[in-house]
Amino acid sequence: MILQDDRYQIQGIDLVSLTETYGSPLYVYDGQKIVDQYHGLKDSFSKVKVNIKYAGKALTNQAILQLMKREGAGLDVVSIQEAQLGIRAGFEPHEILYTPNCVSFDEIKEAVELGVKINIDNISILEQFGHVYHGTVPICVRLNPHILAGGHHKISTGHIDSKFGISVHQLRHVLRVIDTNGLKVEGLHVHTGSDVLDPEVFLRGADIIFEAAHSFPDLQYIDFGSGFKVAYREGDAVTDISLLASRIEEAFLEFCQEYGRELEMWFEPGKYLVSEAGYMLVRTNVIKTTPATVFAGVDSGMNHLIRPMMYDAYHDIVNLSNPQGTQRVYTVVGYICETDTFGWDRKLNEVREGDILAIKNAGAYGFSMSSNYNSRFRPAEVLVYQGKHHLIRKRETMDDLLVNQVPVEW
Numbered sequence: 001m002i003l004q005d006d007r008y009q010i011q012g013i014d015l016v017s018l019t020e021t022y023g024s025p026l027y028v029y030d031g032q033k034i035v036d037q038y039h040g041l042k043d044s045f046s047k048v049k050v051n052i053k054y055a056g057k058a059l060t061n062q063a064i065l066q067l068m069k070r071e072g073a074g075l076d077v078v079s080i081q082e083a084q085l086g087i088r089a090g091f092e093p094h095e096i097l098y099t100p101n102c103v104s105f106d107e108i109k110e111a112v113e114l115g116v117k118i119n120i121d122n123i124s125i126l127e128q129f130g131h132v133y134h135g136t137v138p139i140c141v142r143l144n145p146h147i148l149a150g151g152h153h154k155i156s157t158g159h160i161d162s163k164f165g166i167s168v169h170q171l172r173h174v175l176r177v178i179d180t181n182g183l184k185v186e187g188l189h190v191h192t193g194s195d196v197l198d199p200e201v202f203l204r205g206a207d208i209i210f211e212a213a214h215s216f217p218d219l220q221y222i223d224f225g226s227g228f229k230v231a232y233r234e235g236d237a238v239t240d241i242s243l244l245a246s247r248i249e250e251a252f253l254e255f256c257q258e259y260g261r262e263l264e265m266w267f268e269p270g271k272y273l274v275s276e277a278g279y280m281l282v283r284t285n286v287i288k289t290t291p292a293t294v295f296a297g298v299d300s301g302m303n304h305l306i307r308p309m310m311y312d313a314y315h316d317i318v319n320l321s322n323p324q325g326t327q328r329v330y331t332v333v334g335y336i337c338e339t340d341t342f343g344w345d346r347k348l349n350e351v352r353e354g355d356i357l358a359i360k361n362a363g364a365y366g367f368s369m370s371s372n373y374n375s376r377f378r379p380a381e382v383l384v385y386q387g388k389h390h391l392i393r394k395r396e397t398m399d400d401l402l403v404n405q406v407p408v409e410w
């Protein structure tokens, strides 16, 4: 988003005018930013074969999945429905890695039938899988290296009491199950959490996986997960991707030499690819001055973007309608009957009723975590790509709220 001629724009398209066309609140995605993030990440690796699987749960709109596919990405999914959405969007099943947690074995069987790659993250499922498929369906195994990482305890998955992955301390048990059932393990996976700043965390995880990998002779790839941190406010530290890439490539090449074969290196970023590309545009309904605070109350809330409330996430807010206005301090809140604060004490160009605000970093875990709480409609989504804007999801209507409700014959 740039400010030009007093108007905030994406690829030459005025953001405020998009709300005039499509209404508000509105999710807007900058397709070029997504493409740039993907290739920037991919091109940081030059010495190993790297495969980037977009973690679709961050933003699952078909148009976004199709964009990823066109650029050459694979797909990481966490539910059978995401796998189905990926196939609908044009991914080949073998390009999809299904990484579920605590799903039923029936759902795993469905995934096998779809033909997607299966990542197993607990010993019980590993055993059941072994009994049914033996070595006929190669699998990936998700290990938990017990590294404490991540920007918030709710998004940290690698610690000792996390529900994710199979503990590396249970490796001997895993190997026994694999041996007994003749399972074929073609991939190892590790994902320590989200918002991981320090490349050392990835390297520590990698070291643990490399050590374990020597016990798996059939490997084709190692999946190092994701969790790359992006900037949520100006000047925020972000994961140094080029440093990470060169360090992990070096370690990986060394490992491959010991292992005796060159494997593929996989990553599965969600946030890194789509977070900064997304904006949620909201309209200011009221300015409410209390003895303590000036609130800007907008036509959206935790039902549309829950990250500030759920993770205490900081999302930058910009007044698009008054770029030259005097800066004042506002607390930007939603219209939901909960304390749904988008940002406390933010310095914004003077906000007047009717002004359109942009909430930044809304691409990842924005729309995909939205709900109908308070019986509000979910927003429309617009993709800006090659200088054009495309409506990629219609705003909901009362019909959507009622579509699955079954009236009682009183």
Ligand SMILES: *Cc1c(COP(=O)(O)O)cnc(C)c1O
Residues within 6 Å of the ligand: 055, 057, 058, 076, 078, 099, 191, 193, 194, 195, 225, 226, 227, 228, 268, 269, 270, 271, 272, 364
């Ligand atoms: C959520 C998730 C990701 C993506 O994490 P980001 O922080 O969005 O990059 C990757 N892999 C798995 C298994 C996940 O659950």
